[in-house]
Amino acid sequence: MDNIAIELRGIDKSFGPVHANKNINLKVRKGTIHGIIGENGAGKSTLMSILYGFYQADSGEIIVDGQPVSIRDPNAAISAGIGMVHQHFMLVENFTVLENVMLGAEDSQILNKGIAKARQELKRLEKEYALEVNPDALIEELPVGLQQRVEILKALYRKADILILDEPTGVLTPAEADHLFRILEQLKAQGKTIILITHKLREIMAITDEVSVMRRGEMVATRTTGETSVEELAELMVGRRVLLRVQKGEGTPGDVKLSVQGLTVKDSRGVTMVDDVSFDVRAGEIVGIAGVAGNGQSELLEAIAGIRKATSGTVLLNGESVDVTGHRDPAALRARGLAHVPEDRHHVGLVLKFEESENAILGYHNDPRYLNGVFLDIDAIRKDAEEKIAKYDIRPPNARLKTANFSGGNQQKIVLAREMERGPDVLIIGQPTRGVDVGAIEFIHKRIIEMRDQGKAVLLVSVELDEIRALSDRILVMFAGRVVGERSPDATEGELGLLMAGVEGRKEAAE
Amino acid sequence: MDFFHVLVVLLESTIRVSVPLVFAALAGLFTERAGVFDIGLEGKMLGAAFAAGAAAAVTQSVWIGLIAAILISVLLSLVHGYASITQRGNQIVSGVAINFIVAGSTVILGEAWFRQGGRTPALAEGARFQIVNFPGADAIREVPILGPIYADLLSGHFLLTYLAFAMVPISWWILYRTRFGLRLRAVGENPGAVDTAGISVIWLRYRAVICCGILCGFAGAYLSLAMTAGFVKGMTAGKGYIALAALIFAKWRPKNVMLACLLFGFLDALAIRLQGTPLPLVGQVPVQLMQALPYILTVILLAGFIGKAIPPKAGGVPYVKER
Numbered sequence: 001m002d003n004i005a006i007e008l009r010g011i012d013k014s015f016g017p018v019h020a021n022k023n024i025n026l027k028v029r030k031g032t033i034h035g036i037i038g039e040n041g042a043g044k045s046t047l048m049s050i051l052y053g054f055y056q057a058d059s060g061e062i063i064v065d066g067q068p069v070s071i072r073d074p075n076a077a078i079s080a081g082i083g084m085v086h087q088h089f090m091l092v093e094n095f096t097v098l099e100n101v102m103l104g105a106e107d108s109q110i111l112n113k114g115i116a117k118a119r120q121e122l123k124r125l126e127k128e129y130a131l132e133v134n135p136d137a138l139i140e141e142l143p144v145g146l147q148q149r150v151e152i153l154k155a156l157y158r159k160a161d162i163l164i165l166d167e168p169t170g171v172l173t174p175a176e177a178d179h180l181f182r183i184l185e186q187l188k189a190q191g192k193t194i195i196l197i198t199h200k201l202r203e204i205m206a207i208t209d210e211v212s213v214m215r216r217g218e219m220v221a222t223r224t225t226g227e228t229s230v231e232e233l234a235e236l237m238v239g240r241r242v243l244l245r246v247q248k249g250e251g252t253p254g255d256v257k258l259s260v261q262g263l264t265v266k267d268s269r270g271v272t273m274v275d276d277v278s279f280d281v282r283a284g285e286i287v288g289i290a291g292v293a294g295n296g297q298s299e300l301l302e303a304i305a306g307i308r309k310a311t312s313g314t315v316l317l318n319g320e321s322v323d324v325t326g327h328r329d330p331a332a333l334r335a336r337g338l339a340h341v342p343e344d345r346h347h348v349g350l351v352l353k354f355e356e357s358e359n360a361i362l363g364y365h366n367d368p369r370y371l372n373g374v375f376l377d378i379d380a381i382r383k384d385a386e387e388k389i390a391k392y393d394i395r396p397p398n399a400r401l402k403t404a405n406f407s408g409g410n411q412q413k414i415v416l417a418r419e420m421e422r423g424p425d426v427l428i429i430g431q432p433t434r435g436v437d438v439g440a441i442e443f444i445h446k447r448i449i450e451m452r453d454q455g456k457a458v459l460l461v462s463v464e465l466d467e468i469r470a471l472s473d474r475i476l477v478m479f480a481g482r483v484v485g486e487r488s489p490d491a492t493e494g495e496l497g498l499l500m501a502g503v504e505g506r507k508e509a510a511e
Numbered sequence: 512m513d514f515f516h517v518l519v520v521l522l523e524s525t526i527r528v529s530v531p532l533v534f535a536a537l538a539g540l541f542t543e544r545a546g547v548f549d550i551g552l553e554g555k556m557l558g559a560a561f562a563a564g565a566a567a568a569v570t571q572s573v574w575i576g577l578i579a580a581i582l583i584s585v586l587l588s589l590v591h592g593y594a595s596i597t598q599r600g601n602q603i604v605s606g607v608a609i610n611f612i613v614a615g616s617t618v619i620l621g622e623a624w625f626r627q628g629g630r631t632p633a634l635a636e637g638a639r640f641q642i643v644n645f646p647g648a649d650a651i652r653e654v655p656i657l658g659p660i661y662a663d664l665l666s667g668h669f670l671l672t673y674l675a676f677a678m679v680p681i682s683w684w685i686l687y688r689t690r691f692g693l694r695l696r697a698v699g700e701n702p703g704a705v706d707t708a709g710i711s712v713i714w715l716r717y718r719a720v721i722c723c724g725i726l727c728g729f730a731g732a733y734l735s736l737a738m739t740a741g742f743v744k745g746m747t748a749g750k751g752y753i754a755l756a757a758l759i760f761a762k763w764r765p766k767n768v769m770l771a772c773l774l775f776g777f778l779d780a781l782a783i784r785l786q787g788t789p790l791p792l793v794g795q796v797p798v799q800l801m802q803a804l805p806y807i808l809t810v811i812l813l814a815g816f817i818g819k820a821i822p823p824k825a826g827g828v829p830y831v832k833e834r
Binding site: 073 | 700705707824
């Protein structure tokens with residue numbers, strides 16, 4: 001019994017009608033890495049927020065080191081030895097590392113003494129756990145990997161023995177993620193207990209000792225990682241068998257449908273985001289653009305879609321040139337056969353306050369099919385929406401529901417249905433499965449491959465390397481705004497990872 | 512010598528008109544750095560000026576007047592705090608509402624209590640602040656250059672004037688050298704970081720709002736107990752908005768706040784000085800143009816000369832725990 005670091009008994013939590021956690025029981029052994037996996041909305045984050053004192057459970061008990069504790073606020077969690085690394089970093093960006101680490105644990109009213117102590121303590125932690133970071137650097141100037149390290153240091157500075165990490169690898173490069181895992185191994189070796197929340201099966205398999213699976217608010221199973229498989233975990237998560245990697249046959253590339261030559265894009269500050277990028281996408285092929293977020297993929301996609309001005313370069317759509325540097329007209333591009341699934345569906349792809357049927361025609365609302373003279377033909381629009389709902393299995397199947405009330409995966413399907421059902425020649429897709437559940441991912445991937453098999457040219461941008469490898473016929477890797485290499489989908493993850501980190505690419509460019 | 516004399520007079524009145532701006536802008540600094548935007552500086556200052564004038568007139572005590580000013584101003588701050596922190600309302604709407612309520616109610620109450628058309632009775636000497644003269648000020652006034660600087664610029668102001676300028680380094684020290692200041696600046700940038708560190712976001716923001724109330728109280732008391740002898744309706748005359756402009760202009764930093772307030776004060780003093788005096792070449796300048804100068808200057812300078820003023824990141828956004 002005494003080797004249990006933390007135990008949850010019968011934790012129950014509802015938000016109004018939503019039953020987020022149902023009678024959760026969990027035991028985490030001391031000095032292990034315990035994974036918690038589940039789809040979005042399965043209740044993982046709620047459970048961890050209860051553990052960290054953000055929310056109160058409606059009922060149930062938390063036992064830390066054999067002692068029942070009441071965690072009413074983050075303070076109580078901190079004093080119980082629980083630290084948390086949030087998915088979105090809880091850092092003050094214009095503060096230094098030191099100030100961030102100190103915040104809330106300053107010791108005295110006047111800062112001077114506390115600063116000296118914190119500096120010393122930080123040095124000690126740096127040595128003990130090999131977590132190097134300059135204490136006087138501003139957070140906003142650090143790469144995300146280091147920012148995350150500051151979050152870990154914050155927890156350790158508060159003497160946390162149990163460390164909860166919420167989706168820690170979402171923002172990291174593969175290399176940074178590997179580094180994080182080494183840090184976690186190191187922490188484990190020093191006797192810390194780590195709870196890792198993720199929806200990435202691969203991470204669970206790579207690093208955890210035990211794994212618990214959540215589904216729809218319930219804890220459905222706990223397994224020893226060594227005795228389970230990716231397939232079993234996926235099935236437990238979704239509640240049915242899922243194909244983790246969709247089947248796809250050989251592509252039959254045809255004519256060039258989209259041709260990008262020497263495209264350069266600068267952002268509002270004049271920084272070059274896309275630097276002289278050239279490539280072709282043919283009918284019947286999927287070209288994937290891999291890269292760590294922020295290396296120019298977003299800007300590239302937006303420039304092609306006509307929603308961002310390029311500084312120079314040419315784009316040919318179906319062999320005809322598109323004005324990318326001057327007047328931009330996304331509607332005209334749509335009419336010429338380009339469909340765009342934007343990366344950020346909340347800000348660009350959808351109007352969340354509109355009902356589903358309205359979003360289903362957004363951007364195509366001048367189509368005579370939806371018009372009755374100068375007025376919208378509401379009946380026709382709803383009927384059209386209902387057809388798409390049926391075809392794309394959008395749930396709940398209600399065309400009049402506000403879009404904000406759909407889950408991430410279903411919102412994404414609304415956008416996909418709108419863009420794909422137009423039968424475009426060229427489909428450009430950004431982050432098709434960001435914030436989307438395993439089950440919906442399978443569906444979306446199948447649809448994308450179907451589009452290819454129908455002879456569409458597909459340009460795919462994703463920060464999920466697995467996704468790029470599973471779908472693409474050719475992979476281009478972007479780093480610092482440039483295409484630093486082209487690989488076949490058979491390229492190893494390590495090889496692509498090095499390109500994404502800009503290591504291999506520089507050599508290649510030099511040669 | 513004549514030019515020098517004019518300059519000293521101009522600078523002296525610059526200091527005099529800058530004081531309420533400095534208090535109010537520092538008041539805004541505290542709340543805005545904590546992430547609560549406050550367009551209600553004007554109303555708080557006006558309410559405080561009225562409370563000071565009324566209380567001093569009734570009790571004949573300048574100190575009770577000052578305390579009344581601070582109490583009313585803090586009370587109004589708490590109303591703003593309740594609306595924007597606890598109830599997560601729109602901070603601009605709440606601030607504007609306070610300005611309107613105060614503008615109207617000071618006149619109504621003033622008329623009901625004193626029957627002087629919304630004024631408070633003129634204050635006798637003991638019921639208002641007196642000028643502090645430094646030792647030997649009169650003796651060395653005749654010394655060229657240094658004399659007038661010592662006697663007219665440094666000496667000869669109200670206690671609150673010295674307090675206002677002392678508040679600049681004090682505010683800096685509080686914001687940058689104390690635990691409270693660190694947390695206050697943090698909560699204006701990322702309240703989530705403060706919350707996860709186990710600190711109450713709500714209580715911290717309330718404390719910032721109370722600091723704002725106290726400083727606005729000083730600003731109001733200065734207007735009715737020092738600058739003039741009693742409250743006159745609408746006597747703040749947009750000073751709260753100028754203070755806000757100074758705050759933005761100063762990019763939310765204490766020292767810059769003081770410099771911006773002095774600049775705006777100087778323009779104000781110049782406007783008063785130039786009233787009715789034709790300028791060479793341009794002739795008579797309408798006084799309204801001079802009064803509009805601080806605002807025009809803010810727009811021009813913000814538009815291109817001082818770079819982007821980046822407000823506290825979480826400013827204006829009520830804190831809601833993520834669901």
